[in-house]
Amino acid sequence: MQTNLLSELASTDAGLEADRILRSCVHCGFCTATCPTYQLLGDELDGPRGRIxxxxSLLEGDExxxxVQTHLDRCLTCLNCMTTCPSGVQYDKLLATGRELVEEQVQRPLTERLLRRVLRLVVPYPRRFTPLLKLGQSVRPLLPATLKAKLPDGGALGPLPQSRHRRRVLMLENCVEPALTPAAVGAAIRVLDAAxxxxxxxxxGCCGAVSEHLAAGDEARGFMRRNxxxxxxxxxxxxxxxxxxIVVTASGCGAMVKDYGHHLRDDPAYTHKxxxxxxxxxxxxxxxxxEDLARLPDPIARGVPQHIAFxxxxxxxxxxxxxxxxxxLLRAAGFELSPVRDAHSCCGSAGTYSILQAELSNQLRARKLEALxxxxxxxxxxANVGCQTHLAGGAEVPVVHWLELFDPAPAARRWQGLRADTSTQSAAA
Structure with a gap:
């Protein structure tokens, strides 16, 4: 793709990177075939090629x-397009540049500005998010069904081991995972200890993904430096x-942490770190x-259902x-995985997307749950707290982090009850 970037951009690191990414695109359109929003809306401007x-156009001087802001907002950043792209176009990095550029120059409606500001002020901070979540859970029976679905019971953290081992890892203290799905956090620690x-x-704390997705790049880099x-x-x-x-139990946060080197490449104090x-x-x-998981108690023998979907x-x-x-890993442990149509496709969670783009998000969830x-x-x-809670809000069966299946803590009663409930549902059907 030929480019003619504005002179004031062409000499900057961000401009040079954007120019390189744009030139790698050959407009083949393979990306549109796997783009969730293009599949739903059928609009070229709501697909990767159209957004590129x-x-x-923005980088070349168009106002x-x-x-444009709306079309960029609708992107889930699921990166399906990057897996599909034969040219290796780094769409995620180009999208971040485009979103920040538009955010600086286009004023959103007041309601949008307030909602996005509240998300940035609450979600990344457990001391703010957790009390609000607990308050919502305490009045859950009184809430509308749409809000109830966003307040799942993520179980309990459970007892944590105090053992010392030769192998040691750090764990990211995710912002919402300990509050939304504490059972997943506890299971991860106990499984690693047993291994x-x-x-x-x-x-x-927060990896910075929430701010990054809301076009607040400087704020995101602040979270990265703190970590x-x-x-x-x-x-x-x-x-x-x-x-x-550094082990990261939420795959969304893991993708962000693995990209710290890119995000802080221009910060001399943090580049190497x-x-x-x-x-x-x-x-x-x-x-x-x-082999690590094989040394743990056999999950299926402990009552975990064998036939599951991932x-x-x-x-x-x-x-x-x-x-x-x-x-x-699941198959090696003896689980039978239910075949899932279009397993590559997005469930619609995408961080704050399920709040900011609820209609599209719920359509994608319905499609995904039907397949699962x-x-x-x-x-x-x-393997991600956002997907787990989003899917759980509409699923007919429980949704858990895969590490919970291997949790060595006494939980046989939980799984036996689940198996009985499932059998009852099947018989009724």
């Missing part, structure tokens, strides 16, 4: 408009007993092997390139 053209891996929780400062004493070259990895963080970031599926989050398969990794539940699984497993 709109961003190119940003509310219409001989000690988990260190040094603090920090790096919290982690660095445990991963610096001169650390007495350095951690071998951020690159080191990106090198060490691991999803649990990368850290744990089938939803691979976009951030796991497209963002981190770990397509099929969790599925392989078609084979009659007893439960749905996934």
């Amino acid at each position: 053209y709109q961003i190119k 940003p408009t509310r219409t 001989g891996i000690e988990v260190i929780r040094p603090g920090g 790096i400062d919290a982690w660095w004493p445990y991963m610096a070259p001169d650390a007495a007993d350095p951690a071998e990895a 951020a690159a080191r963080v990106s090198e060490l970031a691991r999803d649990p599926a990368e850290l744990l092997s089938a 939803h691979p989050p976009c951030t796991l398969q497209h963002g981190q390139g770990l397509m099929g990794r969790v599925e392989g 539940e078609q084979g009659g699984p007893a439960l749905i497993a996934t």
Whole structure:
């Protein structure tokens, strides 16, 4: 693709990167075939190729408009298009540049500005988010069905091990996961402990993804620096007993942490540290092997249903390139995975997207749940807190983090009850 960027942009690092990305696009259109919003709306401007053209026009001097902003807002950043693209176009980085450019020059309606501001002020901060969540859960029976669906019961954290191990990893303190799905956090720590891996929780907080998706790049980088400062004493070259990895249980956060090196590449104080963080970031599926899981109590013998469905989050398969990794671990452990049509497609969660673009998000969830539940699984497993809570809001069966299936904590009664309930539902059907 030929480009003619504005002179004031062409000499900047961001402009040079955007120019390189644009020139790598050959307008083949393969990306539209896997774009969820294009499939729903049928509008070229709501597909990756159309959005690339709109961003190119902005960078070449066209005036940003509310219409362009709307088309960029509708992108889920699921990155399906990047997996499909034969030319390796780094669409995610181009989209971030385009969104920030439009956000600076196009004023949103007041209601949108307020909602996005509230999301940025609440969601990344557990001390603000958790009390509001608990308040909502306390009055859940009184809420409309649409709000009830956004207030799931994510279980309990449970007892955490105090064991010391030779292998040590840091764990990201995700912003909403400990409040929304504490059972997933507890399961991750207990599974890693049983596999001989000690988990260190040094603090920090939100990975920065919420701010990044809301076109607040400087704010996102602030969260990144805070995390790096919290982690660095445990991963610096001169650390007495350095951690071998940074484990991130939510795949959405994992994709962001793995990109810290890119986001802070122009910050001299953090360039080296951020690159080191990106090198060490691991999803649990990368850290744990089938042999590690085989040393844990057999989940199926403990009452976990054998026939399940797995939803691979976009951030796991497209963002981190770990397509099929969790599925392989589950099959090795004896689980029977229900076939899922269009497993590559997005469930519609996409961070704050389910709030800001609720109609499109719910349409995508309905499609995804139809595919996941078609084979009659007893439960749905996934690897990201956003997907888990979003799907749970409309699913007919429980939705859990896949690590919960291997949790060695006494939970047989929970799974036995689930199996009985599922059998009852099947018989009734």
